[in-house]
Amino acid sequence: MPESAEHITCQEVVELVTGYLEAALPADEMALFEQHLNFCEGCVWYVDQMRTTIATVGRISEEDVPVETRERLLMAFRGWKQS
Amino acid sequence: MEAVVIAYKFMRLDGTSVFTGFGWPLPNGRPGAWVDARIDPCRSGIHACRPSDLPLWVGRTLYEVELDGEIVEQPTKVVASRGRLLRRVEAWDDALRDAYTRMCADRAHELALGANPPLAAWDAVVEPSIPEGPALLGFVAARIAEEISGTGAYHRERAGQTEWLVERLGLRTEG
Amino acid sequence: MSRAGIDNRTAAVSSKEADLLARLRDGDEKAFESLVDRFHGTMLAVARTYVKTRPVAEDVVQDAWLGVLNGLDGFEGRSSLKTWILRILVNTAMTRGVREARSVPFSSFAADEEEGPAVDPERFRGRGDAFSGHWNGYPNDWSSLPEETLLGRETLAVVKRAIDELPAMQQRVITLRDIEGSSAEEACGALDLSSGNQRVLLHRARSHVRAALERHLDA
Numbered sequence: 049m050p051e052s053a054e055h056i057t058c059q060e061v062v063e064l065v066t067g068y069l070e071a072a073l074p075a076d077e078m079a080l081f082e083q084h085l086n087f088c089e090g091c092v093w094y095v096d097q098m099r100t101t102i103a104t105v106g107r108i109s110e111e112d113v114p115v116e117t118r119e120r121l122l123m124a125f126r127g128w129k130q131s
Numbered sequence: 132m133e134a135v136v137i138a139y140k141f142m143r144l145d146g147t148s149v150f151t152g153f154g155w156p157l158p159n160g161r162p163g164a165w166v167d168a169r170i171d172p173c174r175s176g177i178h179a180c181r182p183s184d185l186p187l188w189v190g191r192t193l194y195e196v197e198l199d200g201e202i203v204e205q206p207t208k209v210v211a212s213r214g215r216l217l218r219r220v221e222a223w224d225d226a227l228r229d230a231y232t233r234m235c236a237d238r239a240h241e242l243a244l245g246a247n248p249p250l251a252a253w254d255a256v257v258e259p260s261i262p263e264g265p266a267l268l269g270f271v272a273a274r275i276a277e278e279i280s281g282t283g284a285y286h287r288e289r290a291g292q293t294e295w296l297v298e299r300l301g302l303r304t305e306g
Numbered sequence: 307m308s309r310a311g312i313d314n315r316t317a318a319v320s321s322k323e324a325d326l327l328a329r330l331r332d333g334d335e336k337a338f339e340s341l342v343d344r345f346h347g348t349m350l351a352v353a354r355t356y357v358k359t360r361p362v363a364e365d366v367v368q369d370a371w372l373g374v375l376n377g378l379d380g381f382e383g384r385s386s387l388k389t390w391i392l393r394i395l396v397n398t399a400m401t402r403g404v405r406e407a408r409s410v411p412f413s414s415f416a417a418d419e420e421e422g423p424a425v426d427p428e429r430f431r432g433r434g435d436a437f438s439g440h441w442n443g444y445p446n447d448w449s450s451l452p453e454e455t456l457l458g459r460e461t462l463a464v465v466k467r468a469i470d471e472l473p474a475m476q477q478r479v480i481t482l483r484d485i486e487g488s489s490a491e492e493a494c495g496a497l498d499l500s501s502g503n504q505r506v507l508l509h510r511a512r513s514h515v516r517a518a519l520e521r522h523l524d525a
Contacts, residue, residue, distance in 0.1 A: 054273075054282060054285050057440055058441045059427070059430045059439040065509075066505060066508055067505060070490065072490075072505060083187050083188070086189070087267040087269070088267070089444060090440075090444030090445060093445050093448070096449060097448050097516055097519075097520065098516055101465075102484055104456065104461060104465050107457075107462060108466060108469075108485050109347075110348050110350070110351060110485065111346075111350060111351075113346045118339070118342065121342055122338070125375060128375040129333040250436065252436035256436050274437075
């Protein structure tokens, strides 16, 4: 929770960033967060780093289904179909 | 006929919104086109400043904006479902930005060194902050005021910043 | 009833899913294959956070798919198809994980509740300093990095490793949210988490990965 009602610190920003990106902060914290970004280049870069991190994680592609697994599952599906 | 609601909006140099990057239809001798948005305070909607909000949102360029539709007043901004940019406030240029930065820096020094005992550490932060611009210096000055005399002083300092801006920018003030 | 509850936002079956459901019940093999393709990798990644080894995880996923087939006719669509499938996977994995835990030393899994700030407090000015709580030195501007650096294989490897290091629940949340692309509501539904808990876990996970990326990029 912010220590002051008028402003938040960079240390608070790095804890609130996920809530901010999820648009899940209460309205007053949202406003304080953006007011802070408005004057703090360091935190603008931090939030940008977080966005880049999320985008990079998003580039991880899940494994493809191995052929044997696919065949086994298809057989199971055919078996299920029949019952 | 309803009164026209006038507010202000700081934007990036290229006319895009500071936080969303939204590209506003810019005025060019005539008002820009109307923009509609769904209101969800602090999440979506047209965000704008009353004069008293200006110091909190100081940015590169300043526009006068007309608001319409559903208008919600929040503690530090106004959110509307409809808005259009009327004109750029030309007076807010680099020279005035620098003058405002200097004014806030001088106030910060005055407050820090006038305190008993003087806030040497805060005073030392002022000059190095200058390259980062008016928004930071405005905050530093208000923050120092708050450090010395509390929340009321923070708001009074901000009010002083608003007064300075309104006067030099020739803005329409609240009724 | 789970804490996530039957939430409107968990999105009951969409029309696209209703289509898929009909085709599956009809015995459409292509439909089933596309379902498997879509979720198998995520299911494996999540299963992996519940059990000791990869072969066991593959087993769990296989069992989960059988569970999906067994339940398909009775599926009422109160949650989305995706949430339902992931929930079966989680339940199957949890059961197996519990069975395994009887022979697994505690030290195998990092504590789920990893307390700790998102950023080392040393990076900020201390209490009692002027400007306390503000950056001591700003983090770097990554937008000025060459694209190839951020898009490279090495960077991806750093990120993967950072995720593998995470406590189990954090790993599950970031896998569903940021790799698979689930919404917050879907992740809560699949993992039986309150939205607040989900957000805290996501926050810790992302903070850890960002820090790892920063160490790599700033080196």
